[in-house]
Amino acid sequence: MSSDLLIVIDGYLSTPERAEACFKLIDQIKSTLPYKVALFNKFSFSWGLDSKVDYYWTHLGGFLIGEVPQEYLDKELYERPYVYVKTSIGTAENWLPLVGVQDHAAQIYNSFILASEAAKNLGFKRIFRIEADTEFDLNDLKSLIPDLESFKDYLLYGERQENGNWGKEHHRIMDVHMIGFSVNLFNGFNVLHSDNDFWKLCEKIKYYGKWIEYIIPTTIYYQRQKFQLDGINYSGSVRDRYPNTKFDLINNPGGWVDKWKNQPKVCKVLLHKDDKKELTDKFGLFYWNEEDRLEINCKVINLSGEEIYNKDVTLDPFTWLYDELQLDGEYTIINTNIRNGVKEEFITKVSPSNILDFNTRFVKY
8 A cells, every 4th residue: 555654653762671662563553554664763773673664764963951041041931841730729730850851852853853854755745653662552553544544734632731820822732652744744943953953943932841742732833823734633631542552651760750759749838829929837748649559658747856747648540638737847757658569768858948949839729
Protein backbone atom coordinates (compact mmCIF):
# COMPACT_ATOMS: atom_id res chain seq x y z
CA MET A 1 0.00 0.00 0.00
CA SER A 2 1.38 3.39 -1.01
CA SER A 3 0.70 6.20 1.44
CA ASP A 4 1.77 9.78 1.98
CA LEU A 5 1.93 9.09 5.74
CA LEU A 6 5.14 8.18 7.56
CA ILE A 7 5.17 6.77 11.09
CA VAL A 8 8.03 8.38 13.05
CA ILE A 9 9.10 6.82 16.35
CA ASP A 10 10.96 9.38 18.46
CA GLY A 11 13.18 8.58 21.43
CA TYR A 12 16.44 8.96 23.32
CA LEU A 13 17.42 5.28 23.33
CA SER A 14 20.24 5.47 25.83
CA THR A 15 19.73 2.15 27.68
CA PRO A 16 18.95 -1.49 26.82
CA GLU A 17 15.61 -1.05 28.58
CA ARG A 18 14.65 1.83 26.30
CA ALA A 19 15.85 -0.06 23.22
CA GLU A 20 13.81 -3.12 24.18
CA ALA A 21 10.66 -1.03 24.58
CA CYS A 22 11.29 0.46 21.13
CA PHE A 23 11.81 -3.03 19.63
CA LYS A 24 8.36 -4.05 20.88
CA LEU A 25 6.77 -0.84 19.60
CA ILE A 26 8.25 -1.30 16.12
CA ASP A 27 6.94 -4.87 15.98
CA GLN A 28 3.49 -3.70 17.06
CA ILE A 29 3.37 -0.97 14.41
CA LYS A 30 4.73 -3.10 11.55
CA SER A 31 2.30 -5.92 12.30
CA THR A 32 -0.73 -3.62 12.60
CA LEU A 33 -0.37 -0.44 10.52
CA PRO A 34 0.16 -0.34 6.72
CA TYR A 35 2.73 2.47 6.67
CA LYS A 36 6.46 2.98 6.35
CA VAL A 37 8.25 3.41 9.69
CA ALA A 38 11.14 5.74 10.60
CA LEU A 39 13.08 5.83 13.87
CA PHE A 40 14.48 9.12 15.13
CA ASN A 41 17.10 8.31 17.78
CA LYS A 42 18.79 11.06 19.78
CA PHE A 43 21.41 8.60 21.12
CA SER A 44 24.59 7.52 19.30
CA PHE A 45 24.09 3.72 19.44
CA SER A 46 21.39 2.03 17.35
CA TRP A 47 21.04 -1.27 19.31
CA GLY A 48 20.32 -2.91 15.95
CA LEU A 49 17.08 -0.99 15.62
CA ASP A 50 18.20 0.59 12.36
CA SER A 51 17.66 -2.78 10.62
CA LYS A 52 14.06 -3.02 11.82
CA VAL A 53 12.74 0.19 10.26
CA ASP A 54 12.47 1.67 6.78
CA TYR A 55 14.36 4.86 7.71
CA TYR A 56 16.75 5.51 10.59
CA TRP A 57 17.88 8.98 11.65
CA THR A 58 20.08 10.23 14.45
CA HIS A 59 20.54 13.72 15.80
CA LEU A 60 23.25 14.20 18.41
CA GLY A 61 23.38 17.99 18.47
CA GLY A 62 20.81 18.44 21.20
CA PHE A 63 21.27 20.67 24.22
CA LEU A 64 19.65 21.22 27.60
CA ILE A 65 18.03 24.57 28.27
CA GLY A 66 19.70 26.37 31.14
CA GLU A 67 18.80 29.34 33.32
CA VAL A 68 15.71 31.40 32.61
CA PRO A 69 16.59 34.95 31.49
CA GLN A 70 16.16 37.30 34.42
CA GLU A 71 14.09 39.73 32.38
CA TYR A 72 11.40 37.07 31.92
CA LEU A 73 11.32 36.45 35.65
CA ASP A 74 11.26 40.18 36.46
CA LYS A 75 8.39 40.81 34.02
CA GLU A 76 6.56 37.67 35.25
CA LEU A 77 6.50 36.32 31.71
CA TYR A 78 8.02 32.95 32.54
CA GLU A 79 5.56 30.13 33.14
CA ARG A 80 7.28 28.36 35.98
CA PRO A 81 6.44 24.68 35.74
CA TYR A 82 3.99 23.42 38.29
CA VAL A 83 1.55 20.61 38.81
CA TYR A 84 -1.62 20.95 40.79
CA VAL A 85 -4.44 18.96 42.34
CA LYS A 86 -7.89 20.49 42.58
CA THR A 87 -9.87 19.42 45.63
CA SER A 88 -13.25 20.33 47.08
CA ILE A 89 -11.66 22.86 49.45
CA GLY A 90 -8.81 24.33 47.40
CA THR A 91 -5.96 23.70 44.97
CA ALA A 92 -2.65 22.17 45.97
CA GLU A 93 0.16 23.64 43.86
CA ASN A 94 3.56 22.01 43.53
CA TRP A 95 5.96 24.48 41.90
CA LEU A 96 8.99 22.85 40.28
CA PRO A 97 12.55 24.18 39.94
CA LEU A 98 13.54 26.60 37.18
CA VAL A 99 16.39 24.30 36.09
CA GLY A 100 16.45 20.51 36.11
CA VAL A 101 12.88 19.89 34.98
CA GLN A 102 11.92 19.77 31.27
CA ASP A 103 15.32 21.14 30.23
CA HIS A 104 15.25 18.77 27.23
CA ALA A 105 12.27 20.57 25.63
CA ALA A 106 14.41 22.02 22.82
CA GLN A 107 15.63 18.55 21.83
CA ILE A 108 12.07 17.29 21.54
CA TYR A 109 10.99 20.41 19.64
CA ASN A 110 13.85 19.93 17.19
CA SER A 111 12.70 16.38 16.47
CA PHE A 112 9.40 17.78 15.12
CA ILE A 113 11.23 20.17 12.78
CA LEU A 114 13.88 17.68 11.65
CA ALA A 115 11.36 14.88 11.07
CA SER A 116 9.22 17.25 8.99
CA GLU A 117 12.20 18.19 6.80
CA ALA A 118 13.39 14.60 6.37
CA ALA A 119 9.93 13.23 5.59
CA LYS A 120 9.30 16.01 3.07
CA ASN A 121 12.58 15.22 1.30
CA LEU A 122 11.49 11.58 1.05
CA GLY A 123 8.21 12.57 -0.58
CA PHE A 124 5.88 12.13 2.39
CA LYS A 125 3.21 14.70 3.17
CA ARG A 126 2.17 13.71 6.67
CA ILE A 127 3.76 12.29 9.84
CA PHE A 128 2.35 10.36 12.76
CA ARG A 129 4.86 10.70 15.59
CA ILE A 130 4.91 8.21 18.47
CA GLU A 131 7.18 8.36 21.52
CA ALA A 132 9.45 5.32 21.73
CA ASP A 133 8.42 4.26 25.24
CA THR A 134 4.83 3.45 24.24
CA GLU A 135 3.21 0.02 24.41
CA PHE A 136 -0.08 -0.13 22.52
CA ASP A 137 -3.10 -2.21 23.12
CA LEU A 138 -3.43 -3.67 19.63
CA ASN A 139 -7.13 -2.84 19.39
CA ASP A 140 -6.24 0.78 20.22
CA LEU A 141 -3.56 0.75 17.56
CA LYS A 142 -5.90 -0.63 14.89
CA SER A 143 -8.54 1.93 15.80
CA LEU A 144 -6.17 4.74 14.76
CA ILE A 145 -6.24 3.80 11.08
CA PRO A 146 -9.36 5.78 10.00
CA ASP A 147 -7.92 8.99 11.49
CA LEU A 148 -4.46 8.30 10.07
CA GLU A 149 -6.01 7.92 6.65
CA SER A 150 -8.11 11.06 6.83
CA PHE A 151 -6.35 13.81 8.83
CA LYS A 152 -4.87 16.68 6.83
CA ASP A 153 -2.89 19.26 8.80
CA TYR A 154 -2.96 17.80 12.31
CA LEU A 155 -4.26 14.97 14.49
CA LEU A 156 -4.19 15.96 18.15
CA TYR A 157 -5.03 14.05 21.29
CA GLY A 158 -5.90 15.96 24.43
CA GLU A 159 -5.30 19.51 23.18
CA ARG A 160 -6.99 21.55 25.90
CA GLN A 161 -6.65 24.40 28.36
CA GLU A 162 -5.44 23.14 31.71
CA ASN A 163 -3.67 26.07 33.28
CA GLY A 164 -4.68 25.98 36.91
CA ASN A 165 -5.16 29.45 38.34
CA TRP A 166 -2.33 31.16 36.51
CA GLY A 167 -2.13 30.19 32.82
CA LYS A 168 -2.77 32.55 29.90
CA GLU A 169 -5.92 32.35 27.79
CA HIS A 170 -4.05 31.33 24.62
CA HIS A 171 -2.01 28.59 26.28
CA ARG A 172 -2.89 25.05 25.31
CA ILE A 173 -1.63 21.78 26.72
CA MET A 174 -1.56 18.57 24.73
CA ASP A 175 -0.45 14.98 25.19
CA VAL A 176 2.49 14.54 22.80
CA HIS A 177 2.85 10.78 23.24
CA MET A 178 1.38 10.48 19.75
CA ILE A 179 0.48 13.26 17.31
CA GLY A 180 -0.16 13.62 13.59
CA PHE A 181 0.92 16.62 11.53
CA SER A 182 1.63 17.62 7.95
CA VAL A 183 5.23 18.15 6.94
CA ASN A 184 4.34 21.81 6.33
CA LEU A 185 2.66 22.48 9.66
CA PHE A 186 5.80 23.98 11.20
CA ASN A 187 6.76 26.10 8.17
CA GLY A 188 8.45 29.28 9.38
CA PHE A 189 9.96 27.56 12.44
CA ASN A 190 13.58 26.44 12.51
CA VAL A 191 15.83 24.03 14.36
CA LEU A 192 17.03 25.41 17.71
CA HIS A 193 20.80 25.49 18.27
CA SER A 194 21.10 27.37 21.56
CA ASP A 195 19.29 28.77 24.57
CA ASN A 196 18.98 32.06 22.72
CA ASP A 197 17.16 30.31 19.86
CA PHE A 198 14.80 28.68 22.35
CA TRP A 199 13.86 31.94 24.06
CA LYS A 200 13.30 33.59 20.67
CA LEU A 201 10.82 30.79 19.92
CA CYS A 202 9.08 31.54 23.22
CA GLU A 203 8.83 35.23 22.31
CA LYS A 204 7.36 34.33 18.91
CA ILE A 205 4.56 32.07 20.20
CA LYS A 206 4.04 34.03 23.45
CA TYR A 207 4.65 31.06 25.72
CA TYR A 208 7.66 31.41 28.00
CA GLY A 209 8.25 27.97 29.43
CA LYS A 210 9.99 24.63 29.00
CA TRP A 211 7.03 22.28 28.76
CA ILE A 212 6.86 20.66 25.31
CA GLU A 213 3.23 19.78 26.10
CA TYR A 214 2.53 23.54 25.90
CA ILE A 215 5.09 24.52 23.26
CA ILE A 216 3.77 22.26 20.49
CA PRO A 217 0.04 23.08 20.76
CA THR A 218 0.77 26.79 21.29
CA THR A 219 2.90 26.71 18.12
CA ILE A 220 0.02 25.07 16.26
CA TYR A 221 -2.36 27.68 17.71
CA TYR A 222 0.02 30.36 16.37
CA GLN A 223 -0.10 28.76 12.92
CA ARG A 224 -3.88 28.55 13.00
CA GLN A 225 -4.04 32.32 13.39
CA LYS A 226 -2.07 32.72 10.12
CA PHE A 227 -3.16 29.81 7.95
CA GLN A 228 -6.33 27.94 7.07
CA LEU A 229 -5.69 24.58 8.74
CA ASP A 230 -7.85 21.48 8.75
CA GLY A 231 -7.34 18.89 11.44
CA ILE A 232 -8.78 16.44 13.95
CA ASN A 233 -8.68 17.30 17.63
CA TYR A 234 -9.83 14.93 20.37
CA SER A 235 -10.42 16.60 23.71
CA GLY A 236 -9.58 14.98 27.02
CA SER A 237 -6.48 13.10 28.11
CA VAL A 238 -5.06 10.52 25.70
CA ARG A 239 -4.78 8.14 28.66
CA ASP A 240 -8.52 8.38 29.23
CA ARG A 241 -9.21 7.76 25.54
CA TYR A 242 -6.83 4.78 25.37
CA PRO A 243 -6.71 3.38 28.92
CA ASN A 244 -5.27 0.01 27.81
CA THR A 245 -2.26 1.55 26.09
CA LYS A 246 0.81 2.30 28.20
CA PHE A 247 2.52 5.66 27.72
CA ASP A 248 5.76 6.81 29.39
CA LEU A 249 6.91 3.26 30.13
CA ILE A 250 10.35 4.49 31.20
CA ASN A 251 11.07 7.64 33.19
CA ASN A 252 14.44 8.90 34.37
CA PRO A 253 14.70 9.65 38.09
CA GLY A 254 14.75 13.35 38.82
CA GLY A 255 12.69 16.41 39.61
CA TRP A 256 9.76 15.46 37.40
CA VAL A 257 9.46 11.82 38.46
CA ASP A 258 9.95 12.68 42.13
CA LYS A 259 7.67 15.72 42.18
CA TRP A 260 5.19 14.16 44.64
CA LYS A 261 7.78 12.25 46.64
CA ASN A 262 7.87 12.81 50.43
CA GLN A 263 4.25 12.70 51.62
CA PRO A 264 2.55 14.70 52.95
CA LYS A 265 3.83 17.85 51.29
CA VAL A 266 4.45 20.80 53.59
CA CYS A 267 2.53 23.73 52.06
CA LYS A 268 2.38 27.44 52.59
CA VAL A 269 -1.23 28.61 52.76
CA LEU A 270 -2.97 31.22 50.59
CA LEU A 271 -6.50 32.01 51.77
CA HIS A 272 -7.64 32.94 48.24
CA LYS A 273 -5.93 33.18 44.85
CA ASP A 274 -6.52 36.95 44.77
CA ASP A 275 -4.63 37.45 48.04
CA LYS A 276 -1.19 39.00 47.75
CA LYS A 277 0.78 36.94 50.22
CA GLU A 278 0.81 33.54 51.88
CA LEU A 279 0.39 33.13 55.64
CA THR A 280 3.39 32.71 57.93
CA ASP A 281 1.47 31.57 61.03
CA LYS A 282 -0.04 28.44 59.44
CA PHE A 283 1.10 25.58 57.24
CA GLY A 284 -0.69 22.82 55.39
CA LEU A 285 0.00 19.11 55.10
CA PHE A 286 -1.26 17.87 51.76
CA TYR A 287 -1.42 14.12 51.23
CA TRP A 288 -1.59 13.02 47.60
CA ASN A 289 -0.86 9.79 45.75
CA GLU A 290 -0.78 9.14 41.98
CA GLU A 291 0.72 5.66 42.05
CA ASP A 292 0.30 2.33 43.84
CA ARG A 293 -1.14 2.32 47.35
CA LEU A 294 0.99 4.39 49.71
CA GLU A 295 1.25 3.99 53.48
CA ILE A 296 2.14 7.21 55.29
CA ASN A 297 3.02 8.18 58.84
CA CYS A 298 3.51 11.88 59.55
CA LYS A 299 4.81 13.25 62.85
CA VAL A 300 5.21 16.91 63.75
CA ILE A 301 7.53 17.70 66.67
CA ASN A 302 8.07 21.12 68.25
CA LEU A 303 11.32 22.57 69.64
CA SER A 304 10.54 21.14 73.07
CA GLY A 305 10.44 17.65 71.64
CA GLU A 306 6.67 17.34 72.01
CA GLU A 307 4.76 15.46 69.35
CA ILE A 308 1.93 17.79 68.36
CA TYR A 309 0.68 15.79 65.37
CA ASN A 310 0.79 12.10 64.43
CA LYS A 311 -1.25 10.58 61.63
CA ASP A 312 -1.26 7.25 59.85
CA VAL A 313 -2.81 7.31 56.37
CA THR A 314 -3.13 4.77 53.58
CA LEU A 315 -3.76 6.44 50.23
CA ASP A 316 -5.11 4.63 47.20
CA PRO A 317 -4.15 6.11 43.79
CA PHE A 318 -5.55 9.59 43.13
CA THR A 319 -6.79 10.22 46.65
CA TRP A 320 -5.96 13.17 48.87
CA LEU A 321 -6.19 14.51 52.42
CA TYR A 322 -5.44 17.96 53.81
CA ASP A 323 -4.66 19.09 57.35
CA GLU A 324 -3.68 22.56 58.55
CA LEU A 325 -1.65 23.45 61.64
CA GLN A 326 -0.68 26.63 63.45
CA LEU A 327 2.94 27.67 62.96
CA ASP A 328 4.27 29.44 66.04
CA GLY A 329 7.84 28.13 66.13
CA GLU A 330 10.21 25.72 64.45
CA TYR A 331 8.74 22.28 63.80
CA THR A 332 10.34 19.06 62.58
CA ILE A 333 8.20 16.98 60.25
CA ILE A 334 9.09 13.30 59.95
CA ASN A 335 7.41 11.50 57.04
CA THR A 336 7.61 7.74 56.65
CA ASN A 337 6.40 6.47 53.28
CA ILE A 338 5.97 2.79 52.36
CA ARG A 339 5.08 1.70 48.84
CA ASN A 340 5.34 -1.88 47.53
CA GLY A 341 7.31 -2.83 50.64
CA VAL A 342 9.93 -0.09 50.15
CA LYS A 343 10.25 2.26 53.13
CA GLU A 344 11.60 5.81 52.94
CA GLU A 345 11.92 8.47 55.64
CA PHE A 346 12.05 12.22 55.09
CA ILE A 347 12.80 14.98 57.60
CA THR A 348 11.75 18.60 56.99
CA LYS A 349 12.15 21.71 59.13
CA VAL A 350 9.51 24.43 58.94
CA SER A 351 9.20 27.76 60.76
CA PRO A 352 7.63 31.20 60.23
CA SER A 353 10.96 32.37 58.80
CA ASN A 354 11.22 29.72 56.06
CA ILE A 355 7.64 28.70 55.21
CA LEU A 356 7.49 31.19 52.31
CA ASP A 357 10.50 29.45 50.72
CA PHE A 358 8.58 26.21 50.20
CA ASN A 359 7.65 25.33 46.60
CA THR A 360 4.33 23.81 47.56
CA ARG A 361 1.28 25.73 48.65
CA PHE A 362 -2.43 25.24 49.21
CA VAL A 363 -4.74 27.89 47.71
CA LYS A 364 -8.17 27.90 49.35
CA TYR A 365 -11.41 28.62 47.54
